[in-house]
Amino acid sequence: MPIVWRDAMAVGAADLDADHKRLLALLNASEKAVGEQALEVGARLFELVADYAQTHFQREEVFMLSSGFSGYERHKRLHRAMTEEARQLWRGYLSAGEDKARLPHLVSLRDMLNRWLTEHVLGEDMQLKALTGKRARAAAPSGAPPVAPKEVLSRQVEVQKTADVVYDLPPEFAHLLQPFSCKVPELPPPESDFTRFEDLCQAAIRHRIERVLVFFQRGNPEVRRALPPPFLASAEFAGKFHAAVAQLILPAILSSRQIKMMSTNIDCTGLDTDSFWEVLPPILKDHILACWRAAWDDLRLLPGKKADGTRIWQVKEETRALRALLEPSDPAAYDLPRIANREIDLFTSLLDTVTDWWGQLNRCWDIVEDIYEQEKDPRIFQDKARVGALRDNLLAAFETFPEQWGDFLVLACHRMFPRISSLFLERFTHNVGHNEAERELHLPYTVRYLRQVRAHPDIRAEEEREEEAWQAEMEQLRLYLKGRSAAS
Ligand SMILES: [Fe+2]
């Protein structure tokens, strides 16, 4: 059923709303094309989407700049990522060759436009609503002639350059104004050329889990941490986890009679480990997920009692095998707790056959990175975030993802950002409980990490030295800038 425009979708700027209506029309057209398998309109749709991205995003960015929107930089980055996403889909569509192989790409286009509407227009763009009212009020009495978008853009860029950061520091200070940057691991490309459903399904499950694990593997070579990374953050763990899944979980999924029956209608030709999820009927997705959860449930420890009445947890043979499979080759490779039910819950959360978390995790991280720079390292940006903004943002992010991932988001900040010390972690955990036992319920791995920090007092001492050095450098920079502005 086509989606109909409603007033609540409007941001209040006529040209932007007209563009958003155009997006809705494109979404409806792609839905129709998918439903009717009308591949002859595919190429035209991709062209129109590229045109939409180019013209609308620029128009919206001009609007944001001319309205003084504080989230401009971040929003622009989202637009860049969306443009790139559309470009890649188009490339995939063109290289797919024959009509039948192009259908999954058309499905991806429809899903992408759906996300653009529901997450971006109805989520991100809605922040502009507050500006349109303000702007209308401010513009009403002046009657100034409208300015062409390109003109506004160049003027604003000019204004920004003069109002923003000092670029011509002498060489001894130049390193102090290096913007934060670091490399993050890249996703492996999707695999293709499968002929059997079982092989494709197995690889697609692995690939989807990989999209979460790779996200958590981000680290910063310039940030040295004395303790080993938590297990979810290590590439070695990822390899061992995939092997454990292949041995202990996948056989239960692939031998399910219902999956075998339902999968006979799926033609694997032309599908890859990404497009697999796009063509899979919802009932089959649900069934794979149910089997995945049941297989992990089978590994749970069971409550029992000894002859003397003492309560114990009974560990099954398979769970012992899982523990052995995940053991790091070297204790310094990653920190692995004893696998128990809490870990089984975490492993279960790593696969979602309906939601592909990769995009959402990265969008969340873009914001976290921005706020880190603004609050904790405000050397480049004039827009300073208030104290506590990073903490609040992380707490809000916990609501978006499976609850077991909160720990790893916080620990990823610690591994990426120089000024997110163990003291920050310590204070952060105080938001989720009054005492250590309560905090451990919500952030078990962070609390575990902090216990290890406490056992090595030199870690805290080193962090304090680094913080002092940072403050001293900032003081040098402040004095230099002060002296310079006094001289000018
Ligand atoms: Fe928009």
Ligand SMILES: [Fe+2]
């Ligand atoms: Fe936008």
